[in-house]
Amino acid sequence: MASQCQKEIVADEDRTVSIEIKEGDERDISSLSSNEWLNFIIDARGESRSGSINSLKPKIQKVQPMLREVESNKKCYDPRVVSIGPYHHGKPELEAGERIKIPLARLYLKDSSKETVHELYKEVVNVAGEARKCYAEGLTDFTDESFARMMFLDGCFILQYIYGIVNAIPEVSEIIHHAPLVRRDLFLLENQLPFLVLQVLMCLKSKKHEGEKMITAFIKRIRGEPGERGGLMEKIENFFQKNVWRTQSHREMMQQRNSEDNPPIHFLELVRRQYIDSTTSSIGCHITGDWYSRRSARDFTSVGIQFKPSKTSQLTDIDFKSTCTSGTLQLPPIIVDDITKSILLNLAAYEACPDSITDVGVTSYICFMDSLIDQDEDVKVLRAKGILINFLGSDGHVADLFNEIATDLVPSPHAYVEVKKKIEKHHRSRMKIWVADWLHTYFRNPWTFIAVTAAILAITLSVFQTILAAIQTYLTAHPPKDIKGFSGLEMMKRRM
Incomplete structure (x- = not known):
């Protein structure tokens, strides 16, 4: 062009x-x-x-060179099986992925007449010019026809893959033998399709909002969001949330309204909206944060700060509550598997783009978790509390993951500022730290607890016996006045 x-x-x-x-x-x-x-x-x-x-600036950008230079993260930005869009199109190592696009596109179109498919292709052609503007100039050296074909084929492939995963269609798994790798490739910054193309193609099988709901269901499935918990109290709580408080429904309604008013640029942005609650992500953006010292999860437990999973998996759902003797840091639960690193890195790369949103919510979350995790013992603490669900491997692998993805990332100085203030205030309370240290020292295992309890009981009994002996000695030395001709001591003897 x-x-x-x-x-x-x-x-x-x-x-x-x-x-x-x-x-x-x-x-x-x-x-x-x-x-x-x-x-x-x-x-x-x-x-x-x-x-x-x-x-x-283009709306679908390349990963910033600074991030690509991190050796341990280089492979997380390039597709392994299938290319989406123009940036990686035609690479020899992705030829096998090109061959699976047509069968899936055919599945997506199979229930439609030829006339309908031709009309659908014309609609894609009509938006192809706008879609081309979403990419960096000079990297889309395709003819108008070849570019429109690429948009049409890639869009049908993506939607059928998502439709097949959400609805467990066996034909999809039969065609794609590397489904987890394909799933990973859809979350790459440089492997995106303009969302306006997907919106045109979604109208073939469903209404606009129904198609977006299907994509949202796919994202939640990939994220592995915690389902309804099984206990009676949890079921009662879920009932009130859905039917009385409606907290979850309200959040989903706000996300849908945000999608209508401000449609996502591409699939990855829609993924980010599932991770970051737009109604709370900017809270505290004008507050200047105090200095916050870095402490690991083990350091927190040693000063009486415990961990608890948040009620939602939103990365902004982090809070700290302090009591007289302890504190509780609430963190969103997250599943860590073989694609977690790639997803988080590409979301952070999207936030680092010059034309991206100014709120670096995912980046700030990564850096906050990195501050909590230094080694496998920290992962063990968070895993035991249900915050990290480890499907990756050893706790050491999870620790390495967070340490590696945080390399060269800069969080917002205002992120979690209120939480950090509360933690610092708790940590500066000498009484709370003393009580926490005492509890941690003497009550960290059952045997220590039994020994301390026995010692306390022994001391209590000893003190009680000493008091009784002192009272008896006093009464012997100073008997009370006679009552009806008898001394107090004689009355006691008579009664005995």
């Missing part, structure tokens, strides 16, 4: 110069004289064109 050209009138002190500037071409600006360059920056028209840099 040819670059669009714009003419900018730059006023110099002595003359007016007409300068032709290509969109996104910084070399033309750098060739200006100092006066021309400064006037271009100051000029309102130049500001509206160059100052609003986000408008010139």
